[in-house]
Amino acid sequence: MTRTGAGVLLLGVRHHGPGSARAVRAALEAARPRIVLIEGPPEADPLIPLAAEEDMRPPVALLAHAVDEPGRSAFWPMAEFSPEWVALRWALDHGVPARFIDLPATHTLAWERDTDGTDRDGDTGPSEPDLRIDPLAVLADTAGYDDPERWWEDVVEHRGVGDGDAYAPFAVVEEAMTALRDAYGSGGHQRDLVREAYMRLQIRAARREAGDDAVAVVCGAWHVPALRRQSTVAADKALLKGLPKTKADLTWVPWTYRRLARAGGYGAGIDSPGWYGHLFAAPDRPVERWMTKVAGLLREEDRLVSSAHVIEAVRLADTLAALRGRPLPGLGEATDAVRAVMCDGSDVPLALVHDRLVVGEVLGEVPPAAPAVxxxxxxxxxxxxxxxxxxxxxxxxxxxxxxxxxxxxxxxxxxxxxxxxxxxxxxxxxxxxxxxxxxxxxxxxxxxxxxxxxxxxxGTTVLAAATGRAEADAVAARSLAEVTALAEQCLLAGLSDALPAVMRVLADRAALDADVGHLAQALPALVRALRYGDVRGTDTGALAEVAVGLARRIFAGLPPACAALDADAADEMRRHVDAVHGAVGLLDDTDDGGGTRGTRGRAADGLRPRWYGVLRGLSGRDRVAGLIRGRAVRLLLDGGELDQDEAARLMGLALSRGTPPADAAAWIEGFVDGGGGGMLLVHDERLLALVDGWLTGVPAEAFTDVLPLLRRTFGAYEPGVRRTLGELVRRGPGRRAGGAPGGSGLPGFAADLDEGRADAVVPVVRLLLGCAEDGERNEPVGVGT
Structure with a gap:
């Protein structure tokens, strides 16, 4: 029996066990206690009435956090199938006082300042993983089971409630836990000794209040032997003496099945909250109802699942349970049956069933009356x-x-x-x-x-809090790039009040930072912020002025910063050059709509020509790394600042016999790397011939050194581009199909422009662009020529 001589009813449960929840409800109905005591933080007693609110829908959790350090927190989750939740609702429905009797959160949170971890009951506390035992695992192993969840299903979940003594399940569990406590003591749960001392004091107080009437205690089964053990008040108070304290606030918060699962990091979690919720809610024939639910989910995902599949899956689950010697099919049998019958042996749809149903994606709700910051x-x-x-x-x-x-x-x-x-x-x-x-x-x-x-x-509102956080982060930022990223975030978040403070810090940092790499990292974020300001209607004039000033400082400092760089530094600087090139293009192409240049456009006047001048200087300086020189030539070519003949001349110089093979390979990488590099070589056979001629002339002893670099560059091209380049090289760049020089020899490529074929597509292009000329028919035109 679990009644003490003083009328205390000890109901030892498994947290979040539907079998325990059903047993608790039956025991409370039979005993009709005058006070219900529940494992949980006593500061949450004023929150208990909220559990009866219509808007309260589990899973929910009691959240305790330190007032002076909100990040220090602890949770006590409850689902609809949690015994603690069932006890709370029973007490509220019957007008019986309910109280929490675990160690106060004020001690729990303060204890965490020196120790971290998660104890067995889920609230945060000291952890001793080398000493702690799992009671269910020990009992399952003793019974010959290799899976504690399967053992629990067989001995508890598959046991009916109401067919006999309502207290019998608790008597059996208490006997098992008593044997474990005798063998293992605290089992590594040293903090439980303090918690249990506090619980005993609370039980004594309830007994004095209730007199000879029953007092029911719902707690983890592990604690029952300790709560039954005789102990003096002085001994219990001695264990509590000197505990650290911190001021704590408590409230109800929504919880999820996913976070209730053990995989979510919750210490007292379970493997299958969705399955347990189904077992608790199903009035009868749980396997049949489960298979129907699985079939509905798979049908929503367009899988062919019929009623015949459901019937066959139920039969297979029953057969598997009989073969395995189980009283009823459990989750293992149901899962195996679903895999074989409904999923055709595949684990892919089964993973969906596991995520959506076995674990579940339920989010609880709390009423508006719940305390909140x-x-x-x-x-x-x-x-x-x-x-x-x-x-x-x-x-x-x-x-x-x-x-x-x-x-x-x-x-x-x-x-x-x-x-x-x-x-x-x-x-x-x-x-x-x-x-x-x-x-x-x-x-x-x-x-x-x-x-x-x-x-x-x-702050007390999202806007005020974000503004205060942005201003503080700007002051605390360690690099210019962090400040520019913060400015971008301010524009995205619409923090107009924080932007001036961030801009002041940005201007100060930009004026003091002489590192070109830092400036180049900062510029793209500023320009992106200007673009975001367009669609959000934000005044970004001050930001534009800083961005333009930053760009001009980069132009001045970039040439000397690119000299005498090793391979890694050159690669990093190449990325900076690309970023600045894109930023300058965006910054220079700004207007106020309607084709008129606005504040940013006027501020950026002359940036693009100056930038192209910097690139020209980089392309012709011998002390600049080949990777950067090649990239500069490519950017000038793409921008129309360099014609094909000049690009070919510069490539010829870079690939001359006097250039070390490694430097020449780096130049090629800078020139042809990135979008369109492969097509550039396909369409300009002079450039391809220069690359091919240089590569065939590389000495054997240097070839193995440059091969990895070239493989990295050309290996990034699309398969079709690589195939076309291969065909051109095989036939010889600059030679026609018949062997005459001047053509590619590939279908679709000729020595000169075919104006007839080009004119045939003009009407279609005009139609696509919506600019058909007067007199033209605005309808599709065939391009079969």
Missing amino acids: PLQRDLDRLQRRLRLRPEAQEREVELDLRGETDAERSRLLHRLRLLGVDWGRRQASRGSTGTFRETWRLRWEPELSVRVAEAGVW
């Missing part, structure tokens, strides 16, 4: 107004920033990211590269509630 309340209000509901299942959201609602959603997500609340992650947009479109992947995790509490130190 002001920042959390503001976030809740914004989520409701913007119809951006937190969900446990990951989902993708496409935002069009030209619409006000989507623009506000974008600003909210960017502000939260700046605060460290990573609810959303940016993804590459499909089908559009415009700055007016954003793609986000959203998933709400319970730990984000802690991040929101931490961010509350910066």
